[in-house]
Amino acid sequence: MKFNRRSFIKSSSLITAGLFLPANKLIAALQEELNNMKTLRNNVGIYTERGGTIGWYISDDAVVVIDSQFPDTANNFVSLLLDMSHKKIDLVINTHHHRDHTSGNISFSKICDTFVAYENTVSLQKKFYGHGENAGSQVYASVTFKDKWSTKIGRETVTAEHLWAAHTGGDSFIHFENANVVHLGDLIFNNMHPFVDRPGGAHIQGWINYLEELLKRFDNDTIFIFGHGTSVTGGKDDLIRMRDYLSALLDFVHVNIKEGKTKEEVNELSYIPGFEHLGEAHINRLKINLIAAYEELTSY
Structure with missing residues (x-):
């Protein structure tokens, strides 16, 4: 800006x-x-700058923030809160461990004491970022949960839940129940190739199962917040499209394995049927996904 x-x-x-x-x-x-600050419904909205989309609930009696991007962008968000006379954040929830969703925790920690995440999210954050030059800048969740966690705060009920390994081994979705707004973190890369983080515990079939369960649980009035995409909010049609991409990825690689193609030959494929139009936010994202599918299907 x-x-x-x-x-x-x-x-x-x-x-x-x-x-x-x-x-x-x-x-x-x-x-x-x-x-880059947009209200969606009932005091729930999003902040977009760099990294994964920040979700928020801001009312006169409570502030809840989902994900934290990077230290500099988190500082910009904090400045907006202070300008609005909010002196603290009551609660920060991380959807998963990736640095574009957790690096800003250190900035939020200046005005927030309570950080929440799925237990394996913290383990993965420590594994990948808790050493070397990154170690001193990490802020980890002080409250962790195994399957599900919920709290009533202000006039909202906020529920965080983990189902299966998907984009990583630690993905949670966060439901603002009264507003019927759900932050999906990186379970959705809207209209772009996603990132299947196999070293971080990703599982493509688990991701498909996760999205199918979400489609059952939520209705056509639900607003979904996405970590990345050409549009970072949407509805159930976007979840269906993401599920269909992942299914097409597994099916296409499975066919190529049956035809006798090696891992190296699968790596040379240049498309996924039905999704040739998708762009890559980062170089080699498609190849990473093809290899992840190959390794998952061959239990490599």
Whole structure:
């Protein structure tokens, strides 16, 4: 976001006015200037800058944040909260361990004491980032859960749950129950090749099962928040498309294995049938997924 003198004065005026406005009205007023902050429904919204999408619940009596991006972008988010006269975050929940979802924990820790995550999320965060030059900047969840965790906070009930290994071995979804908004973390890469993190415990069939269970649990009114994508919010159709991609990936690689192709030959494939149009947010994402499917199907 770029500021000139005129926009700075306008934003400053809105922030000053915000001292006398409820949180949800101030957020709406700031939309024009702070277009990476978007309200979805009932004080629940998203913040997008760099890394995985941050979800939030901001009311007059509580602040809950889902995922934390990177230290610099988390600091930008904290600045917005302070501008809105919120002096603390009551709760931060991490959907999984990847650094674009957890590195900003250190910035949030300045105004938040309680971090929550699935137990294996913490184990994976320590395994991959808890040593070397990254070790000193890691903030781990102080509250962990095995299957499911829930709390009533403000006027909202927030539930975090892990089902199966999917994108990693530690993916959770977070449901703002009253708003009927669900943060899916990186269970959805919307309209792009996902990242199957096999070293981090990913399992493609588990990911398919996970999405099918979510499709059963939630209705057509549910708003889903996605970690990455051309659009980072959507509905059940987006979950179906992601499931179909993963199914096509496994089926295509299975056919190639049956035809006698080696791992190296599978690595040379340049498409997945029905998803040739997808772009890659990062180089070699398709090849990583093809090899992950090969290794899963051959129990490599």
